Amino acid sequence: MTEPLVQVEDLTVHFPVKSNVLESLWRATQRQPAPIVHAVDGISFTVDRGEILGLVGESGCGKTTTGRAVIRLLKPTGGRIRFEGADITNLEERELRPLRPRMQIVFQDPHAALNPTMTIGQSIQDPLLIHRQASEVEAKDATLAAMEEVGLAPAPDLFDKYPADLSGGQKQRAVIARAMILRPSLIVADEPVAMLDMSIRAKILELMLDLRKKHGLSYILITHDLATAKFMCDRIAIMYLGRIVEVGPAEAIYRDPKHPYTRALIAAIPVPEPGRARVSTLPRGEVPDAVHPPAGCRFHPRCPAVLPTCGWEGRDFIEHLEQALLDPSRASPAAKALGPVERWSADGRSAWRDPLDLDATRANALAKEVLGAAPAALAGAVQEAKVEDDRLHIVFRVPDPLPAKDVDGRVVECLLY
Amino acid sequence: MSETVLSAQNLRVHYHTRRGPVKAVDGVTFDLNEGETLGVVGETGCGKSTLAKVTLGLLPPRTEVSGSLKLRGKELLEISPAEYRHLRGEELALIFQDPMTRLDPLMSIREHFVETLRAHDKKLSKAEASERAIDILRSMGIPESRIDDFPHEFSGGMRQRIMIAMAIVLRPKLLVADEPTTALDVIVEAQILDILRDLRRAYSMSLILITHNLGIVAQVCDRTAVMYAGRLAELGSVADVFRRPIHPYTQGLLASTIHLDTRELRSIDGLPPSLLDPPTGCRFHPRCPHAKDICTREEPPMVEYRPGHFAACHFGADFL
Numbered sequence: 001m002t003e004p005l006v007q008v009e010d011l012t013v014h015f016p017v018k019s020n021v022l023e024s025l026w027r028a029t030q031r032q033p034a035p036i037v038h039a040v041d042g043i044s045f046t047v048d049r050g051e052i053l054g055l056v057g058e059s060g061c062g063k064t065t066t067g068r069a070v071i072r073l074l075k076p077t078g079g080r081i082r083f084e085g086a087d088i089t090n091l092e093e094r095e096l097r098p099l100r101p102r103m104q105i106v107f108q109d110p111h112a113a114l115n116p117t118m119t120i121g122q123s124i125q126d127p128l129l130i131h132r133q134a135s136e137v138e139a140k141d142a143t144l145a146a147m148e149e150v151g152l153a154p155a156p157d158l159f160d161k162y163p164a165d166l167s168g169g170q171k172q173r174a175v176i177a178r179a180m181i182l183r184p185s186l187i188v189a190d191e192p193v194a195m196l197d198m199s200i201r202a203k204i205l206e207l208m209l210d211l212r213k214k215h216g217l218s219y220i221l222i223t224h225d226l227a228t229a230k231f232m233c234d235r236i237a238i239m240y241l242g243r244i245v246e247v248g249p250a251e252a253i254y255r256d257p258k259h260p261y262t263r264a265l266i267a268a269i270p271v272p273e274p275g276r277a278r279v280s281t282l283p284r285g286e287v288p289d290a291v292h293p294p295a296g297c298r299f300h301p302r303c304p305a306v307l308p309t310c311g312w313e314g315r316d317f318i319e320h321l322e323q324a325l326l327d328p329s330r331a332s333p334a335a336k337a338l339g340p341v342e343r344w345s346a347d348g349r350s351a352w353r354d355p356l357d358l359d360a361t362r363a364n365a366l367a368k369e370v371l372g373a374a375p376a377a378l379a380g381a382v383q384e385a386k387v388e389d390d391r392l393h394i395v396f397r398v399p400d401p402l403p404a405k406d407v408d409g410r411v412v413e414c415l416l417y
Numbered sequence: 418m419s420e421t422v423l424s425a426q427n428l429r430v431h432y433h434t435r436r437g438p439v440k441a442v443d444g445v446t447f448d449l450n451e452g453e454t455l456g457v458v459g460e461t462g463c464g465k466s467t468l469a470k471v472t473l474g475l476l477p478p479r480t481e482v483s484g485s486l487k488l489r490g491k492e493l494l495e496i497s498p499a500e501y502r503h504l505r506g507e508e509l510a511l512i513f514q515d516p517m518t519r520l521d522p523l524m525s526i527r528e529h530f531v532e533t534l535r536a537h538d539k540k541l542s543k544a545e546a547s548e549r550a551i552d553i554l555r556s557m558g559i560p561e562s563r564i565d566d567f568p569h570e571f572s573g574g575m576r577q578r579i580m581i582a583m584a585i586v587l588r589p590k591l592l593v594a595d596e597p598t599t600a601l602d603v604i605v606e607a608q609i610l611d612i613l614r615d616l617r618r619a620y621s622m623s624l625i626l627i628t629h630n631l632g633i634v635a636q637v638c639d640r641t642a643v644m645y646a647g648r649l650a651e652l653g654s655v656a657d658v659f660r661r662p663i664h665p666y667t668q669g670l671l672a673s674t675i676h677l678d679t680r681e682l683r684s685i686d687g688l689p690p691s692l693l694d695p696p697t698g699c700r701f702h703p704r705c706p707h708a709k710d711i712c713t714r715e716e717p718p719m720v721e722y723r724p725g726h727f728a729a730c731h732f733g734a735d736f737l
Contacts (some may be wrong), residue, residue, distance in 0.1 A: 058603070199669060199670060199684055199685035200684055200685075202683055202684035203684045205682055206684075224602065225675070227675045227679065230677055230679075254677065264604060265603060268607040269603060269676070270606075270633045270635065271632055271677070272634075272635045272676055273659065274659050276636075282607050282608055282611070283604055286602075287572075322560050322562070325560070326555055327555055340562065341560075342562065
């Protein structure tokens with residue numbers, strides 16, 4: 001068994017949240033920790049030689065951060081990254097430079113990825129000159145060959161053209177030629193066709209597949225488009241809020257998605273076939289903020305298959321109350337008596353109402369009634385609802401541990417299995 | 418027979434640029450009925466957004482517009498800016514692609530609604546305007562407690578819900594949505610499309626949905642207009658256009674769309690033409706696999722090949 005080209009173990013990338021001096025001072029007096037964005041929060045995967053791994057998910061799921069960390073355009077907060085057998089997790093920029101030719105990136109926006117004041121030829125040959133791998137004459141020959149290879153023909157004419165003279169598709173070809181010219185073993189392609197028109201996307205994807213066949217390249221393909229990922233990738237990692245919720249062979253994941261989030265993503269794609277209506281119900285709401293990710297399974301507040309053990313928190317109760325109060329004409333008297341939501345606070349697994357202007361027996365009865373009308377998984381997760389210190393407290397149970405499990409040939413992070 | 422809400426006859430919009438006129442819309446004819454959703458599809462630079470702008474009267478000055486564009490019989494190309502201001506909101510409304518850049522970052526959501534509503538009814542009190550804002554926002558799933566929040570405090574999907582709420586608060590008869598979900602993720606996109614579908618049913622509103630995503634058209638629209646280089650290539654019911662496309666461009670566009678059942682990648686050779694100097698004859702001929710001599714010389718007329726199914730191709734009959 002040969003070693004994978006890339007091995008990522010328990011990768012974590014956190015970013016500090018920008019805040020001003022006053023905010024920092026205030027936090028210091030309150031002994032609050034500085035807020036951080038949990039962009040990538042403990043993920044593991046491998047990429048084999050010649051393989052295409054898709055990182056798929058919605059915006060803010062951490063797929064771009066993962067791609068950048070793998071080729072060390074970012075410094076990871078924790079975990080380990082091995083590339084071609086070497087640990088590159090903590091290398092300095094100077095130590096990374098000899099490895100850079102082997103790991104390249106193709107960005108989403110070809111209009112922004114090319115320097116407008118350099119000709120196409122200069123842009124493509126620049127990496128060769130920077131890494132001192134060729135003389136100027138050799139570099140020009142190699143560039144013309146690379147341009148022919150990616151379909152920028154006639155290469156000698158296009159060599160002296162500026163990015164502004166090229167179409168979007170041609171620019172993306174130039175960006176790919178620039179990434180290819182140092183003969184990398186890994187290319188991170190971050191939404192390589194998202195900015196291109198439908199009628200030319202296929203050409204760029206075909207080019208990427210051809211180059212892989214010819215040069216035995218590996219790709220990490222970052223995309224939000226599940227259809228493109230299905231066509232291109234050998235294996236797929238579905239990401240949600242900094243975690244990989246499901247990873248495995250593309251074919252298996254599309255044939256029979258296991259994680260409720262994967263199912264929701266696949267079901268939400270509009271199909272270009274009239275009369276074929278979407279069947280499933282959509283997850284509620286949107287991806288929450290990565291500064292305070294939900295406890296337990298991060299998808300639990302939106303999950304259609306959620307269990308009482310998935311990680312319910314105080315804020316989930318407040319969210320439920322807010323939904324129950326959305327339309328006052330339909331809200332139950334009990335919900336109205338416990339509202340408005342501005343009176344509620346939450347911390348971790350508990351939520352409390354402050355101040356308590358109801359008597360204890362009535363507060364308990366109201367809480368019971370509101371929970372009785374709540375979704376079963378939320379109601380079932382309540383450990384206790386009690387009046388204490390003149391506050392009504394709702395406390396949720398501790399979530400079950402959420403290990404990654406092997407399910408039918410892929411790894412899934414979900415308590416259903 | 419339901420009433421025609423919008424009717425375009427040989428509509429042309431030419432932008433003036435230093436390099437000459439850009440023929441963004443160049444002879445477009447279609448009707449839109451009450452309660453109907455028309456999907457306008459095409460690639461970058463085909464003129465589909467210009468169609469939205471001309472309908473809302475939002476073109477830059479010195480743009481040359483000709484032909485006819487009637488809203489319930491009233492010629493839109495001749496009315497004064499003041500009249501247009503009244504129509505916008507009450508008769509027509511537009512939803513943009515990126516709600517963040519269309520909401521004022523320094524105004525709360527309440528202020529947005531109060532300003533909009535009082536621009537159309539000066540006698541309306543702030544309290545009454547707020548009441549209407551709360552009602553319409555609630556129907557979009559946004560709780561009353563958020564009404565004094567600012568645009569940056571909302572997620573992308575919530576902002577688009579706010580934009581839709583503002584567009585429909587005066588109950589316009591025609592809503593134009595220009596790539597309303599392009600900036601959103603797939604699950605939120607599906608949520609917004611559900612909202613648009615429900616609205617149409619609830620208020621019998623007509624909708625022009627401009628998009629590059631054929632999947633959205635197939636799922637949401639009744640009819641579709643395929644645009645290429647400023648002209649309509651094909652117009653018909655969604656079922657006809659998707660299942661039995663006539664124009665080679667429509668065929669190519671459908672074949673090159675990557676979806677979950679894609680087994681083989683297809684694309685259309687060549688590039689969309691420049692609107693400064695579009696090709697003679699059929700504008701698609703340089704990229705068309707079926708092009709013959711006549712296609713380079715004569716502009717093909719829109720022909721009704723099936724009831725309600727039009728295409729502009731000299732050889733349309735061959736593709737039936």
